[in-house]
Amino acid sequence: MEKILTVKNLVMKFSNHAVLKNIDFDIEKGEKVFIIGPSGCGKSTLLRCLNYLIKPTRGDITFEGQDLKKTDINLIRTKLGLVFQSFNLFPHLTVLENIILAPTKLKLMKEEEAKQKALELLNSIKLKDKANFYPDELSGGQKQRVAIIRTLIMEPNLIMFDEPTSALDPKMIKEVTSLIQEVAETGITMLIVSHEMEFVKSLATRVIFMQDGKIIEEGSPNEIFKNPKTKELQEFLNN
Ligand SMILES: Nc1ncnc2c1ncn2[C@@H]1O[C@H](COP(=O)(O)OP(=O)(O)OP(=O)(O)O)[C@@H](O)[C@H]1O
Ligand SMILES: [Mg+2]
Numbered sequence: 001m002e003k004i005l006t007v008k009n010l011v012m013k014f015s016n017h018a019v020l021k022n023i024d025f026d027i028e029k030g031e032k033v034f035i036i037g038p039s040g041c042g043k044s045t046l047l048r049c050l051n052y053l054i055k056p057t058r059g060d061i062t063f064e065g066q067d068l069k070k071t072d073i074n075l076i077r078t079k080l081g082l083v084f085q086s087f088n089l090f091p092h093l094t095v096l097e098n099i100i101l102a103p104t105k106l107k108l109m110k111e112e113e114a115k116q117k118a119l120e121l122l123n124s125i126k127l128k129d130k131a132n133f134y135p136d137e138l139s140g141g142q143k144q145r146v147a148i149i150r151t152l153i154m155e156p157n158l159i160m161f162d163e164p165t166s167a168l169d170p171k172m173i174k175e176v177t178s179l180i181q182e183v184a185e186t187g188i189t190m191l192i193v194s195h196e197m198e199f200v201k202s203l204a205t206r207v208i209f210m211q212d213g214k215i216i217e218e219g220s221p222n223e224i225f226k227n228p229k230t231k232e233l234q235e236f237l238n239n
Pocket of ligand 1: 019040
């Protein structure tokens with residue numbers, strides 16, 4: 001199998017506090033990799049490092065054969081998308097304007113083309129009638145689905161989600177996980193941080209367990225959930 005992402009000896013320090021301590025892993029094309037682990041263990045920091053929202057203190061990240069240190073990060077980000085936990089839609093822009101912002105700003109699409117594609121995507125999630133609404137006029141689940149569409153319009157090859165359902169009411173979780181499930185079926189590679197264990201079990205091809213800035217254990221969902229090897233993972237799953 002072909003690797004899409006390789007992470008080697010990744011270290012992230014804030015002041016002198018190491019939050020990521022020598023992280024090593026890779027992802028093959030088409031995999032759906034989930035990261036689980038206790039609050040504060042460095043999951044969000046890892047995703048932020050992977051698309052250079054924060055610059056790692058040390059280590060190497062290679063995406064589609066390119067060293068992130070040596071490439072145009074804006075172009076990398078079009079192919080390595082990140083959907084945030086709290087949507088991060090611009091409140092002063094409409095749904096449509098939010099979706100077309102990146103592709104038009106980066107001159108990847110003409111405005112008309114971007115609008116047409118955005119409306120098609122909105123139609124596919126039954127939110128076309130909300131195109132001219134502002135984010136505040138949407139429910140949490142609708143906002144999160146728009147945030148996903150905003151990433152999908154770039155046609156990324158790897159899409160990362162940081163706790164995509166954690167800011168949602170239980171009622172809305174299903175509509176977001178269903179959309180992620182549909183996106184997964186297109187064959188795209190995914191890296192997802194989640195604490196919805198049923199969601200992890202339903203979609204993961206591999207699970208990485210992190211604690212205290214380190215990868216403690218990784219394996220298939222069966223290995224991780226039915227046969228955890230380390231004391232740390234056993235304790236995490238029992239809580
Ligand atoms: N910009 C920052 N400056 C200083 N410390 C930070 C910064 N961002 C994160 N940290 C620290 O790094 C550690 C890991 O944070 P991170 O947000 O990556 O955890 P997490 O695993 O995503 O937790 P959660 O499950 O609660 O989202 C925490 O101790 C946090 O306080
Ligand atoms: Mg987090």
